Amino acid sequence: MRVIVCRCSARYTGRIDAELEPGDRIILVKQDATVLIHGASGLMPKNWMPAGSEWIEEPGRIVVSYPRRGERLEIYLHEVFSDTHHAAELHGRLIKLGSEREMSDLLAGQLWRVEEGLEMVGREAQTPVGPIDILATDQAGDPVAIEVKRARVAGGEVAYQVQRYLDALAGMPDWAGTRPRGILVAPAAARTLLALLEQRGIGFVRISYELLASPATPPS
Amino acid sequence: MRVIVCRCSARYTGRIDAELEPGDRIILVKQDATVLIHGASGLMPKNWMPAGSEWIEEPGRIVVSYPRRGERLEIYLHEVFSDTHHAAELHGRLIKLGSEREMSDLLAGQLWRVEEGLEMVGREAQTPVGPIDILATDQAGDPVAIEVKRARVAGGEVAYQVQRYLDALAGMPDWAGTRPRGILVAPAAARTLLALLEQRGIGFVRISYELLASPATPPS
DNA sequence: TCGTATAGGAGCAGT
DNA sequence: ACTGCTCTTATACGA
Numbered sequence: 001m002r003v004i005v006c007r008c009s010a011r012y013t014g015r016i017d018a019e020l021e022p023g024d025r026i027i028l029v030k031q032d033a034t035v036l037i038h039g040a041s042g043l044m045p046k047n048w049m050p051a052g053s054e055w056i057e058e059p060g061r062i063v064v065s066y067p068r069r070g071e072r073l074e075i076y077l078h079e080v081f082s083d084t085h086h087a088a089e090l091h092g093r094l095i096k097l098g099s100e101r102e103m104s105d106l107l108a109g110q111l112w113r114v115e116e117g118l119e120m121v122g123r124e125a126q127t128p129v130g131p132i133d134i135l136a137t138d139q140a141g142d143p144v145a146i147e148v149k150r151a152r153v154a155g156g157e158v159a160y161q162v163q164r165y166l167d168a169l170a171g172m173p174d175w176a177g178t179r180p181r182g183i184l185v186a187p188a189a190a191r192t193l194l195a196l197l198e199q200r201g202i203g204f205v206r207i208s209y210e211l212l213a214s215p216a217t218p219p220s
Numbered sequence: 221m222r223v224i225v226c227r228c229s230a231r232y233t234g235r236i237d238a239e240l241e242p243g244d245r246i247i248l249v250k251q252d253a254t255v256l257i258h259g260a261s262g263l264m265p266k267n268w269m270p271a272g273s274e275w276i277e278e279p280g281r282i283v284v285s286y287p288r289r290g291e292r293l294e295i296y297l298h299e300v301f302s303d304t305h306h307a308a309e310l311h312g313r314l315i316k317l318g319s320e321r322e323m324s325d326l327l328a329g330q331l332w333r334v335e336e337g338l339e340m341v342g343r344e345a346q347t348p349v350g351p352i353d354i355l356a357t358d359q360a361g362d363p364v365a366i367e368v369k370r371a372r373v374a375g376g377e378v379a380y381q382v383q384r385y386l387d388a389l390a391g392m393p394d395w396a397g398t399r400p401r402g403i404l405v406a407p408a409a410a411r412t413l414l415a416l417l418e419q420r421g422i423g424f425v426r427i428s429y430e431l432l433a434s435p436a437t438p439p440s
Numbered sequence: 441t442c443g444t445a446t447a448g449g450a451g452c453a454g455t
Numbered sequence: 456a457c458t459g460c461t462c463t464t465a466t467a468c469g470a
Contacts, residue, residue, distance in 0.1 A: 001260055003223060003246060005306050015371065015448035016319065021312025026223060026248060032261040040221055040308045041252040043268055043465060047314070048448085051261060071448080086225050086301060088260045092241025094267070099236065100461065124454095129376070130459055131454090150461085151235070154443060156349060160380030161460095190443065192349075235463035263450060268463080291463075320446065344469095350444050351469085371448085374458060381445085410458070 001088045002029040007079040010037060012047050014071030020046050022078055029055075031088060035064050035073065049073050098209050100150040104133050106212035107148060107185060111136060113212075114146060114183060114205050127168040130161075143169050143180045150209060152188035159184075159196045221308045222249040227299040230257060232267050234291030240266050242298060249275075251308060255284050255293065269293050318429050320370040324353050326432035327368055327405060331356060333432075334366060334403060334425050347388040350381075363389050363400045370429055372408035379404075379416045 004027040010020040020037065025046065028036040032051040039046045049064045049071065056063040062075040104123070111118040117139035125135035125145075134146040145165045147158060162182035169180040184197060187208035197204050224247040230240040240257065245266065248256040252271040259266045269284045269291065276283040282295040324343070331338040337359035345355035345365075354366040365385040367378060382402035389400040404417060407428035417424050 001244075001246060003225065005223065005304070007310060009312065012448075017317040018448075019315045021315070023310045023312035024221075024306065024308035026221060026306070028246060028258060030258075030260055030262070034261060034263055036258075036263065038248060038250075038256075039314075040250055040311055041254060041271060042250070043254055043256065043265070043270070044447095044449090045263070048263055050263070050450090069448095081306060082304065084225070084302065086244065086246070088244035090227060090243045091260055092229065092243035094259075095239045095241070096463085097237040098463090126454095151463090155445085156384060157377050157380055160383065161377070164376070164380075192443070232463070238463075264462095264464090270463095270465095289463095316448085318448085346470090370446090375460080376458095377460095412458070 001031060001086045002084070003027070003086070004029075004077075004083045005081040006077050006083075007081075008037070009076045009078065010047050011074045012072070014066070014069060014073075018047065027075065037075070047073055098150065098213075100148060103150050103209045103212060104148045106209075107146075107207065108134060110212060113207055114185060115144070115203075118144060127165055127172070129164045129168045132165050138181065140179075142178045143175050145169065145180060145182045147182065147184050149184065149186035151186070152190070153184070153186045153193055154190040156193055156196050159193065159200050159202060162202050163200060221251060221306045222304070223247070223306070224249070224297075224303045225301040226297050226303075227301075228257070229296045229298065230267050231294045232292070234286070234289060234293075238267065247295065257295070267293055318370065318433075320353075320368055323370045323429045323432060324368045326429075327366075327427065328354060330432060333427055334405060335364070335423075338364060347385055347392070349384045349388045352385050358401065360399075362398045363395050365389065365400065365402045367402065367404050369404065369406040371406070372410075373404070373406045373413055374410040376413055376416050379413065379420055379422060382422050383420060 007024050009022040012018040026038045033053045034051045035049040035053060036045040037047045050066055053064045053066045060077050064073045108123060118136040121135040121137055123134060124131040132145045133148045136144045138144050145162060147162050166180045166182050169175050183203040183205060185205050185207050189204055194204060227244050229242040232238040246258045253273045254271045255269040255273060256265040257267040270286055273284045273286045280297050284293045328343060338356040341355040341357055343354060344351040352365045353368045356364045358364050365382060367382050386400045386402050389395050403423035403425060405425050405427050409424055414424060
């Protein structure tokens with residue numbers, strides 16, 4: 001890992017064309033050849049190049065390229081304040097708790113929170129248009145596609161995503177003659193989305209990861 | 221801007237819970253108080269905190285918090301290899317060419333490339349469900365919602381995005397009695413998306429930014 | 441503030 | 456490789 005503190009400018013061409021005007025920046029070059037040019041604000045780098053990029057260095061100029069995708073970044077070093085190298089031998093993992101997948105896992109064992117009488121059919125149930133998070137059957141035997149979101153949902157696309165699953169279910173021989181339903185499970189939803197779901201006949205059940213992770217209290 | 225090269229571990233709690241095991245990292249602290257913990261690979265930091273975070277430092281331990289969103293990052297410094305500060309006085313802008321907005325601007329003056337006889341109605345035309353990139357009328361006087369994408373489109377969401385616009389148009393008094401149509405303009409589309417568009421009656425016209433930016437050759 | 445859409449999105453898992 | 460889909464997505468723009 002190399003850290004260059006410098007005043008530089010840059011020019012990127014590839015997926016777009018971009019010009020970075022001169023400024024004080026920190027350039028990180030990682031062990032996998034990822035290159036980041038970080039400015040004084042924000043999470044995202046001003047410019048970057050992906051892992052596996054090729055590196056050509058001349059005095060005052062660095063050219064990083066990724067021919068496979070037609071990308072190229074030219075960095076012009078106007079003044080180098082420091083340029084150091086670090087071994088980075090230890091690489092501890094990052095462990096995340098509370099992902100959607102985990103929420104879905106928890107919910108699978110607590111389907112009674114969604115609706116009484118649901119029977120699990122499958123997880124990530126394959127349809128021609130993509131996998132359904134949780135597929136269940138209700139008391140009437142009709143299929144219920146449950147879409148799980150970890151965080152508050154605002155955008156309306158999810159309604160169409162569920163609709164797409166329902167259309168697919170309706171066309172599958174296994175479910176011929178049934179009336180597929182859809183339910184969105186999330187900790188919160190935008191007002192406009194709730195209206196859209198209502199209009200489409202898609203249910204919404206407010207459930208958070210914290211609720212699912214807390215000691216379960218199944219129905220009596 | 222501060223750069224700490226160190227061996228550290230960290231614990232984040234907020235939107236999820238995450239634990240970063242001990243490893244060699246580069247911590248960037250930006251002028252806007254953004255904090256990034258970068259590992260040896262990849263574009264994204266292992267952990268981060270947003271601009272405006274609060275900072276508490278003790279020997280061997282840094283606590284960054286953003287109470288407004290209930291976020292907190294604890295960094296445990298096991299060994300500090302270097303810890304430097306840099307002024308960063310010059311902040312040149314980043315200028316991008318080839319964004320979707322610019323592509324849309326160009327296309328607005330070359331609607332003949334999409335379909336003969338289109339008449340411009342509006343840009344970013346407001347509907348209750350969001351703005352339509354380009355709204356036009358065709359030779360029959362029916363509204364045409366044109367969605368512009370600057371890069372190849374794979375996901376099917378765009379079909380629903382356009383469908384939503386069409387539904388909204390159908391419900392607007394201005395367009396009562398008309399038959400709204402949708403057209404996706406992009407340099408390329410996935411096979412499955414093409415099928416979905418076809419099925420939904422949404423048109424696809426293959427146009428790239430490069431084509432629009434090249435010297436225009438209007439119809440004879 | 442919320443809602444909506446773009447991003448050089450990135451990253452990941454399945455086919 | 457292509458597709459689908461989540462992300463502590465970030466970021467910008469507008470009502």
